[in-house]
Amino acid sequence: KVSHRDILMKHLKEIKQIESMIKENLSILKDLQRESNIVSRIIEYKSRNNELGKLPPKIHVTAPTFCPRPVDRIEAKKLIGSIKPLTSTTIENGYTMKKQRGSSRELLDTPVVINTFNTGYTNLKNVSFYSEQEIWASARVSEIKCFNIKGNAINAIKTRSGENPNDIAVTSEGCLLYTDWELRTVNKVVNGQIEEIITLQGWIPSNICVTSSGDLLLEMCNDDESHCKVVRYSGSVEKQTIQNNENGKPLYSGDYKIKYIAENRNLDICVADLAARAVVVVSQAGKLRFRYTGHPSKENPFKTRGITTNSQGQILIADGGSLCIHILDQDGHFLSHIDNRMFDDPNGICVDTLDNLYVTEYNTGDIKVIKYLK
Numbered sequence: 001k002v003s004h005r006d007i008l009m010k011h012l013k014e015i016k017q018i019e020s021m022i023k024e025n026l027s028i029l030k031d032l033q034r035e036s037n038i039v040s041r042i043i044e045y046k047s048r049n050n051e052l053g054k055l056p057p058k059i060h061v062t063a064p065t066f067c068p069r070p071v072d073r074i075e076a077k078k079l080i081g082s083i084k085p086l087t088s089t090t091i092e093n094g095y096t097m098k099k100q101r102g103s104s105r106e107l108l109d110t111p112v113v114i115n116t117f118n119t120g121y122t123n124l125k126n127v128s129f130y131s132e133q134e135i136w137a138s139a140r141v142s143e144i145k146c147f148n149i150k151g152n153a154i155n156a157i158k159t160r161s162g163e164n165p166n167d168i169a170v171t172s173e174g175c176l177l178y179t180d181w182e183l184r185t186v187n188k189v190v191n192g193q194i195e196e197i198i199t200l201q202g203w204i205p206s207n208i209c210v211t212s213s214g215d216l217l218l219e220m221c222n223d224d225e226s227h228c229k230v231v232r233y234s235g236s237v238e239k240q241t242i243q244n245n246e247n248g249k250p251l252y253s254g255d256y257k258i259k260y261i262a263e264n265r266n267l268d269i270c271v272a273d274l275a276a277r278a279v280v281v282v283s284q285a286g287k288l289r290f291r292y293t294g295h296p297s298k299e300n301p302f303k304t305r306g307i308t309t310n311s312q313g314q315i316l317i318a319d320g321g322s323l324c325i326h327i328l329d330q331d332g333h334f335l336s337h338i339d340n341r342m343f344d345d346p347n348g349i350c351v352d353t354l355d356n357l358y359v360t361e362y363n364t365g366d367i368k369v370i371k372y373l374k
Helices: 002-034 039-044
Strands: 058-062 087-091 107-118 124-131 134-139 143-147 153-158 168-170 176-180 185-190 193-199 203-210 216-222 228-234 237-242 259-263 269-273 278-282 288-292 304-309 315-319 324-328 334-338 346-351 357-361 366-373
Touching: 002 058, 107 334, 124 168, 124 346, 124 357, 124 366, 134 168, 143 176, 168 203, 176 203, 185 203, 203 259, 216 259, 269 304, 269 315, 278 304, 278 315, 304 357, 315 346, 324 346
Parallel strands: 259 304, 304 346
Antiparallel strands: 058 087, 107 366, 124 134, 134 143, 143 153, 168 176, 176 185, 185 193, 203 216, 216 228, 228 237, 259 269, 269 278, 278 288, 304 315, 315 324, 324 334, 346 357, 357 366
């Protein structure tokens, strides 16, 4: 009894701590609102939405149950059965975020480009948004640049190997991550210093994303390019491998071609498999949910590139064949596309906190910001 009570009391204490941090953050925001004329304080403010939006694990307590044993009348006084003791388990992601009223947003009939800036790169590949002061981009060079929303370069990092990174991502704390195919590592940049957090043997790291829980999803290919898989890491610890379907068949093509990856609002894992010309979506447990192979209205082959998801649970995919962006709902149904007249050769994509879409143009080195939701 005492141990279970301790578990519940500890859980309550953690919830109260989160509540206290939320109240503290609200107080800071109110101060900023009152002092809105002090621009420096507003610029210095770092959003804690990602940190405070994480829900605690859910404690599930199973009540005692009576388990009778077979008895006869003679043995009735001796054999009366037994009672299982109380048990408790911790269920990760046991809570679900309720959708706020009025949070549903419709697609614009005609999306618009609201900002464009040039990175100075050719062969521009990847983009990852953290804030309007930290937008990271990488190309087929060893340098990864950080821009503000005006397109000013404010920082740059050189990869340790001197090779271009396969992919980049940013943690909820604002730390840059990049995959290094030459050293077979996933690297974290903290205060300008590069730390190796994952080192692979026999596998080459490719694309990466950070989940809502803070885990890393890493897509990788083996040395002879016969197998690919997605591995979930907590820090440097491997937690889950996603490779085959329920029949033992590979979920993903085995070659080294790009497979951008993203987690959806419902915790589905979405992979844009270029060689398979398909988007492969599995559940959090790794079970295949659906494959999307393009829309019949497009005459050119479906060539997947970047993939991202938004607050509506929609999936956005850059198509290098038709030079457009496909928009799906979370169950794989086609909703719309962003027309190819808006950009040249779209590649990596991501969304900001307002769901505006950032699109890298491989040939021009431009990043275009597109408003597509009302």
